[in-house]
Amino acid sequence: MQHTLDLKILDPRIGGEWPLPAYATDGSAGLDLRAAIDAPLELAGGDTALVPSGIAIHIADPGLCAMVLPRSGLGHRHGLVLGNGTGLIDADYQGPLMVSLWNRSRATYIVQPGDRIAQLVLAPVVRAGLRVVDTFEQSARGTGGFGHTGTR
Ligand SMILES: O=c1ccn([C@H]2C[C@H](O)[C@@H](COP(=O)(O)OP(=O)(O)OP(=O)(O)O)O2)c(=O)[nH]1
């Protein structure tokens, strides 16, 4: 599925010396986001920094959202994940797209200006209309959860 996304360039290096966010392959789900920083960012083990991506997006359609996710290689090999777990970008958000970068490892990691640090995935949203009830229609699972079905 393809959707046209309004994008503002907040840092002129995006679309200049660094390419616009792009899908790495035809089948890629995520657009890589870059660190729009002026100098190398030293993230000591355990530290978190709010890093500008240099862009703003306006999704507009409330049936869509975007999620900021870690890049697997950085997350697995270097412990570079997100301070907020997953970033959720609302359809009506028009501010700068920020990446909360968390170095969950023990070693310092240095982010260079323009490094691809995270990825943005556009996803459908189903907004709930709440109906308050006293009882639920019986399901097979009922209230069982948190390992209730075992491990094998
Ligand atoms: O990784 C992220 C997460 C969020 N945002 C922006 C877009 C999102 O629409 C807005 C609000 O995010 P969220 O609702 O998750 O945060 P909040 O703490 O509930 O803030 P608010 O009170 O503004 O909703 O912040 C980012 O730029 N990057």
Ligand SMILES: [Mg+2]
């Ligand atoms: Mg919120």
